[in-house]
Amino acid sequence: GTKLWSDWSHVATFNDLSPPEPPVQISVSKLTANFAGVEWSHVLNSKSHPKLVYKIFLAEREGAMQLMGVTKNNRFEVPGLKPQTMYRLSVHSESENGVSQRNPILRFTTKTEADGGGDTSPSDFLMLPQAPSPGNKGKPGRRGS
Secondary structure: OHHHHHHHHHHHHOHHHOOOOOOEEEEEEEEOOOEEEEEEEOOOOHHHOOOOEEEEEEEEOOOOOEEEEEEOOOEEEEEOOOOOOEEEEEEEEEEOOEEOOOOOEEEEEOOOHHHOOOOOOHHHHHOOOOOOOOOOOOOOOOOOO
16 A cells, blocks of 8 residues: 555645646536526635636537636536537636546536426417316317327
């Protein structure tokens, strides 16, 4: 175990020269048809990086990651998403010493418009299976299904 210990003390000594750790525990705190609020835990060695910022990257389905924004906080709001679309999101930490490696990728799928995308008109509710309209004359003969 001596080698392990020497490696560890080496890391501790030169901690402020190494790139920051990647953010952990990324989660979606709020999700609608066209909006996602994302949160994560601050990186473990953030105190060694006074200039630390987080860069948020987003990709639609399997597309290329695009930089969405930069923040010093541990949360970010992603507007303008498409309904019922799978997105891949990654948060990188960056400081004057470099960029985090092996950043986790979070996958999430936006909700349908009828799920309450914010602009729900009454006609949307008729499409919801759990809210059948008693006066729904437009679809006769569907009772036997």
